[in-house]
Amino acid sequence: MEWIKDRMDAVFGLGPEAMVAIFGLMVLAIPVAILAAYALQRRRG
Amino acid sequence: MKTPGSSNIYYGWFIVATTFFVIMVTMGARNGVGVFVLPMSEEFGWNRSIISFAGALGILVNGISQPFLGNTYDKIGGRKLILTGVLAIGLMVTLLSLTFHFLYFLLIFGVFMAIAMSAGSITTGAVLVSKWFQRKRSTAIAISSAGASIGGLVLVPFTTYLIILIDWRLTWVVLGLMIFLLVFPVAFFMLRNDPAELGLLPDGDLAPEEGAAKRPQRAAGPLEVEEWRHAFRSLPMWQLCATYFVCGFTTLIMAFHFVPNAVESGFSPKTAATAFGLLSAMNTIGVLLVGPLADRWGNKNLLGFVYAFRAMGYVSLLLLPGQWGLWIFAVVGGSSWIATVPLTTALTADLYGLKRVGTLSGMVFLSHQIGGSIGIQFGGIMRDITGSYDIPFAIAGVLLVLASITSFTIRERRYSTRYQPSHPAPAPANS
Numbered sequence: 001m002e003w004i005k006d007r008m009d010a011v012f013g014l015g016p017e018a019m020v021a022i023f024g025l026m027v028l029a030i031p032v033a034i035l036a037a038y039a040l041q042r043r044r045g
Numbered sequence: 046m047k048t049p050g051s052s053n054i055y056y057g058w059f060i061v062a063t064t065f066f067v068i069m070v071t072m073g074a075r076n077g078v079g080v081f082v083l084p085m086s087e088e089f090g091w092n093r094s095i096i097s098f099a100g101a102l103g104i105l106v107n108g109i110s111q112p113f114l115g116n117t118y119d120k121i122g123g124r125k126l127i128l129t130g131v132l133a134i135g136l137m138v139t140l141l142s143l144t145f146h147f148l149y150f151l152l153i154f155g156v157f158m159a160i161a162m163s164a165g166s167i168t169t170g171a172v173l174v175s176k177w178f179q180r181k182r183s184t185a186i187a188i189s190s191a192g193a194s195i196g197g198l199v200l201v202p203f204t205t206y207l208i209i210l211i212d213w214r215l216t217w218v219v220l221g222l223m224i225f226l227l228v229f230p231v232a233f234f235m236l237r238n239d240p241a242e243l244g245l246l247p248d249g250d251l252a253p254e255e256g257a258a259k260r261p262q263r264a265a266g267p268l269e270v271e272e273w274r275h276a277f278r279s280l281p282m283w284q285l286c287a288t289y290f291v292c293g294f295t296t297l298i299m300a301f302h303f304v305p306n307a308v309e310s311g312f313s314p315k316t317a318a319t320a321f322g323l324l325s326a327m328n329t330i331g332v333l334l335v336g337p338l339a340d341r342w343g344n345k346n347l348l349g350f351v352y353a354f355r356a357m358g359y360v361s362l363l364l365l366p367g368q369w370g371l372w373i374f375a376v377v378g379g380s381s382w383i384a385t386v387p388l389t390t391a392l393t394a395d396l397y398g399l400k401r402v403g404t405l406s407g408m409v410f411l412s413h414q415i416g417g418s419i420g421i422q423f424g425g426i427m428r429d430i431t432g433s434y435d436i437p438f439a440i441a442g443v444l445l446v447l448a449s450i451t452s453f454t455i456r457e458r459r460y461s462t463r464y465q466p467s468h469p470a471p472a473p474a475n476s
Contacts, residue, residue, distance in 0.1 A: 006315075007322075008202055016206040023203035027223065030066045031231040038059055038235065 055249030056240070057177035061185050063235040064170035067127065068192030070228045071134050071166045073200025074220045075158065080204045084213040085144065095147055097301070101421060102155035104297065108414020110163040115172070115407025116273070117164075119400065122238040123173035130165020131229050137161055139221030142214040167193055168410050171386060172403050175394040176239040179247040179463060182394065183344055186387035187336025194328035194383055239399075266462040269398030273405055276397050282405070284455050285393060286412040288352065291448035292385045293416030295355060295441045298424040299324075299378065306434040307371055316368070320375040327379025335384040344392040344461075348385065349452035355381040356445035359438055395461040 008019060082096050118126050137158035144150045163169070171186045178185040200220075207216045240247055268279050276282040303324070307317035331351075339347040358377035362370045393409055394402045420441070427437040458464045 007319075016209045019206040020203065020210060023199055023206070026199055027070065027203070028227065030062075030069070031227050034059065034062045034066065034231055034235065037054070037062075041054055044053070 056237070056243055056245060057174075057185065057247070057249060059235055060177050060237065061174055061189050063232055064127075064174055064189040065192040065195075067131060067165065067228055067232055068167050068170050068189060069196035070200065070224060071131065071162065071196075072193045073196025074134070074138050074204075074224065075162060075166075076197050077201050077204040077220070078154065080201060080208060081141075081213050081216075084208060085150075088213075089144075089147065091147060099147075099151050099155040101418065102151065103159040104414050104421075105418050106156050106159035107162055108411045108418075110160045111168055111410045111414075112404055112407035114160070114163040114169070115403035115405070115410075118169055118172060118403030118407075119273075123169060123176070123403070124236045124238050127165045127169050127173065127236060128229065128232055130161050130163070130169065131224060131232055132165075133161035134158065134165055135221050135224030135229065138224060139218055142217035142221070144214075163407075167386065168390075168406055169403070171390040172394075172406050173236070173238075175390060175402060176399055177247060181248055181340055182463075183339035183347075183387050183391040184336035186390050187332050187339075187384075190383055190386045191329050191332050193386075194325065194332065197325055198329070266396060266398060266460055266465055268396050268460045269462070270401055270405075273401040273408070276401070276405055276408075279460075281392075281396050281455050281460060282408075284451050285389060285396075285409050288348065288448040288451050289385070289389055289409050289413040290416035291352070291444045292389075293413035293418075294420035294423075295359070295416075295445055296382055296420075297417030298420035298437060298441060301421045302424040302428070302434055302437075305428075306438075309433070310371075312368070312371060316371075320371050323372070324375040324379035324382070327376055328382045331380030331382060331384040332387065334380070336387050339388055339391065343457050344388045344395065345452050345455040345457040348388040348392065348455075349449045351381045351384045351388065352445050352449035352452055356442050356449065359442035359445065363435060363438055363442070392455070392457065392461075395457070395463055398462065 008014075012019070014022075078100070085091065086096065114126065114130075137153055140153050141150070141158075144153070167190060170189055170192075174185045174189045175182055204216060204220065207219060211219075237243060246252060268276070268281065270276050303321055304314070304317045307320060308314055312320075335347050335351065355378055358374040358381070361373040361377065364370065365373060389409060390406055393405050397405050420437075423440075424434060424437045428434055
């Protein structure tokens with residue numbers, strides 16, 4: 001899977017810290033979106 | 046207090062989103078083990094075959110434990126089992142940070158984590174989703190199963206960069222914390238066993254009359270079983286096991302031997318790895334495409350088409366000159382990779398009902414893993430004997446043609462719940 005890192009480096013040219021933050025936020029966004037959508041639905045009734 | 050059923054979006058889609066996330070992180074963490082191979086090998090002096098052995102053992106243990114945990118699913122419900130599985134996966138991932146000996150790694154990764162994956166990942170997730178949908182079952186399972194390929198695309202680079210930043214031990218801890226702090230809470234809060242638990246009907250249908258929502262009525266198919274053993278008295282169960290065996294054989298042989306074959310055929314390791322990366326990325330597109338198509342045209346027809354499509358990939362790889370075969374296989378083979386999961390799970394639920402679908406899906410998955418184990422070993426042995434992969438790949442192509450024919454001959458219209466005339470005309474959903 002080293003190829004993924006090579007492609008990412010070539011496309012974005014960002015350091016490991018930035019890439020970890022980006023991918024970490026992508027993962028975090030999913031449960032936040034699920035819970036937010038559910039909470040919004042309940043509030044709207 | 047309003048129940049989740051009064052919301053505009055049918056609650057089943059929240060189940061789909063939650064199982065997608067569970068599958069994405071758990072499968073991503075497990076499949077990310079490839080990234081750990083190099084630093085762990087360097088620290089402990091392991092060779093690749095030792096780590097491959099742990100992987101192969103994990104495949105078998107995962108397959109063998111699935112029917113038992115499927116049976117547990119049928120007894121205690123999906124919510125409890127998946128939550129327990131998620132906690133166990135999180136614990137195993139964290140414990141991998143303490144690896145000090147190969148036997149420890151073998152036990153944690155190859156045995157305990159494989160069992161935990163049978164409880165809290167793709168198969169049980171698909172079964173849970175199948176309880177929430179009937180007409181849109183294949184679409185819903187397809188979206189949920191896409192978490193497996195998205196998990197690889199997101200978690201593997203995340204893990205790669207994390208190992209560069211911190212060491213591999215802390216990276217395992219971070220992945221474990223991710224499961225404990227993100228996956229478990231959302232699964233705990235959102236997962237429910239079936240729509241009846243919330244007074245809903247499958248697919249978000251409205252109850253035909255007052256009070257009916259408490260007891261959802263569902264058309265029964267002629268093959269619906271009370272005991273899982275009874276399913277093996279009918280032909281479709283054997284057809285599903287046989288075709289999924291071929292699926293395991295033809296995917297796992299490639300997972301292990303695609304890159305070595307490409308390198309031995311004269312391609313650079315980088316080209317081979319890029320082609321394999323394309324193959325992995327195509328998983329997502331393929332699985333998302335087949336779901337809605339299957340709900341429109343039937344599962345068995347799509348399943349037959351997917352196996353035929355994959356057979357064409359093998360034919361391309363064997364017969365086309367230069368790089369054409371490699372890239373066509375990556376696109377064709379890749380797009381058919383996970384596409385069989387929603388089709389097979391939905392077909393199992395449609396044919397045999399929901400009472401024993403956990404156990405039955407586990408049995409079908411066991412045949413997949415047995416096929417995969419044989420495929421991996423067979424590919425390696427034939428390569429050593431003949432000096433190339435031509436014979437095992439040709440056999441894989443032939444098996445796929447047979448699997449395609451077998452799938453087309455499943456009598457879905459006669460046996461499937463969704464085609465039963467007694468199925469009540471559903472009222473439109475409130476969304």
